[in-house]
Amino acid sequence: MKLNRSVSRFALGAVLLGASAWNTFAAEETLRDLAKERGRYIGAILNSEWFRGDIEPEFEQIHKTQFNTVVAENEMKFDATEPSEGQFNYTYGDKMVQYAKENGMRVRGHALAWHSQVPNWVNNYKGQKEKLLQVLKTHIDSVVGHWKGDVAEWDVVNEAVNDGDHTWRDQGSVWFETIGEEFLDSAFVWAHAADPDAELCYNDYAIEWGLGQGSKAGFVLEQVKRWKENGIPITCVGTQTHIEIAHETTPENVRAFAKALAEYGVTLNITELDIGFPNGSASSLGAADYAKQGHLYRQFMDVFLEEPNMGEFVIWGLTDAHSWLDAQQGKTQGLLWDKQYKPKPAFDSLIVSFKAHPASEVVTPYKLDKDTTSIARHVESPRISASLVGRTLSISGASSAKIELFDMQGRPVFSGKAESSSINLSNIAEGLYVVRIHAGSANLIQRIAIK
Ligand code: 9MR
Numbered sequence: 534m535k536l537n538r539s540v541s542r543f544a545l546g547a548v549l550l551g552a553s554a555w556n557t558f559a560a561e562e563t564l565r566d567l568a569k570e571r572g573r574y575i576g577a578i579l580n581s582e583w584f585r586g587d588i589e590p591e592f593e594q595i596h597k598t599q600f601n602t603v604v605a606e607n608e609m610k611f612d613a614t615e616p617s618e619g620q621f622n623y624t625y626g627d628k629m630v631q632y633a634k635e636n637g638m639r640v641r642g643h644a645l646a647w648h649s650q651v652p653n654w655v656n657n658y659k660g661q662k663e664k665l666l667q668v669l670k671t672h673i674d675s676v677v678g679h680w681k682g683d684v685a686e687w688d689v690v691n692e693a694v695n696d697g698d699h700t701w702r703d704q705g706s707v708w709f710e711t712i713g714e715e716f717l718d719s720a721f722v723w724a725h726a727a728d729p730d731a732e733l734c735y736n737d738y739a740i741e742w743g744l745g746q747g748s749k750a751g752f753v754l755e756q757v758k759r760w761k762e763n764g765i766p767i768t769c770v771g772t773q774t775h776i777e778i779a780h781e782t783t784p785e786n787v788r789a790f791a792k793a794l795a796e797y798g799v800t801l802n803i804t805e806l807d808i809g810f811p812n813g814s815a816s817s818l819g820a821a822d823y824a825k826q827g828h829l830y831r832q833f834m835d836v837f838l839e840e841p842n843m844g845e846f847v848i849w850g851l852t853d854a855h856s857w858l859d860a861q862q863g864k865t866q867g868l869l870w871d872k873q874y875k876p877k878p879a880f881d882s883l884i885v886s887f888k889a890h891p892a893s894e895v896v897t898p899y900k901l902d903k904d905t906t907s908i909a910r911h912v913e914s915p916r917i918s919a920s921l922v923g924r925t926l927s928i929s930g931a932s933s934a935k936i937e938l939f940d941m942q943g944r945p946v947f948s949g950k951a952e953s954s955s956i957n958l959s960n961i962a963e964g965l966y967v968v969r970i971h972a973g974s975a976n977l978i979q980r981i982a983i984k
Pocket of ligand 1 (some may be wrong): 581606607649650773805857
């Protein structure tokens with residue numbers, strides 16, 4: 534049967550072929566529910582604008598509905614938490630921890646030892662090794678200690694490998710230049726002492742470029758091996774994964790890296806994903822571009838769900854209206870919601886990937902404790918349900934609804950309006966689809982099999 538993309542060409546007569554073609558999924562499924570069922574976490578940062586109360590109400594509403602892990606864009610960094618020596622400021626971090634508790638979310642702490650966003654008073658101690666060791670220890674003891682039990686996982690060291698020969702960043706890092714390699718080992722040991730239950734990560738960008746000779750991922754893997762052999766308490770690596778639309782090989786590189794880390798019992802997390810388009814291209818982007826972006830997002834989610842030692846999938850932003858890409862990266866439109874908070878095909882692609890990986894087949898790297906299993910849906914919205922009888926999709930709970938159909942790669946196939954609570958899908962080719970139904974503030978995403 535040929536696909537017809539125009540709703541106006543749809544025949545409205547019902548073709549009753551029996552109800553067996555319908556795959557039933559729970560109503561109102563969200564990314565966080567699908568992740569939780571699989572023992573996994575999905576998250577997005579809270580942008581700095583959220584902390585300052587300078588963001589649209591849709592932001593928080595979507596954030597707490599869709600995500601079960603949370604990270605501060607800037608507010609747990611060194612310059613934010615210890616702006617003057619020995620003077621700690623936990624106000625914004627506490628605000629996020631409270632938000633996470635209210636909404637059943639896991640907290641990632643970002644970041645303890647990083648060459649960037651270090652206040653000047655630290656740089657003034659350059660060259661004084663004993664003093665800087667003490668500064669770093671005090672910072673880690675205090676910050677990790679303050680959020681002991683609240684922050685589940687820390688980026689203990691961030692971006693310590695240089696961009697050139699992929700050895701340690703020996704320029705522009707007050708920590709490495711003054712202390713040497715031992716700053717990393719010490720930071721992990723101190724963080725573990727301050728909260729023995731926290732997961733402790735090494736986090737970096739350009740890890741998604743693969744394990745080839747001289748690669749950053751290869752260098753990091755060597756360090757993980759050394760750390761594990763030496764009893765340094767690292768438990769995870771974060772691949773930031775700030776990529777662009779042309780980087781089609783990166784999901785499989787992430788898979789290879791996850792497999793390599795599994796040898797050492799270390800988890801790989803995707804910690805800062807965004808998939809940008811070239812800056813200035815926004816006005817010329819069309820459905821095919823966003824479908825391609827969705828496909829790449831989906832490939833990352835497929836890898837994430839298929840590799841047993843992956844735990845968190847975190848996106849560096851929620852809406853294209855608030856993203857570091859435009860201002861700082863020469864890229865644009867890299868997130869799941871557009872500037873008007875409309876979900877992009879990438880959102881559906883992630884749903885599709887979850888649906889293609891049943892909970893019974895996804896392994897969790899975590900011990901599921903009572904906090905994890907108690908994560909519940911926190912945002913109630915009006916309920917709708919849908920059923921397919923033959924080629925007629927009937928909606929209950931709404932008299933009219935917007936219907937969107939996507940193929941299993943997340944590509945849009947059809948969009949139209951269900952009047953009088955039903956729509957006829959006679960012109961859609963046989964196959965498996967994800968249908969998204971919007972009626973007022975209610976949303977429903979389900980998989981359907983059209984026969
Ligand atoms: O998104 C963050 C932006 O607001 C800050 O100005 C910038 C300063 O370095 O840091 C951004 O977040 C970075 C993260 O902390 C580490 N990995 C790269 C992220 C994007 O630059």
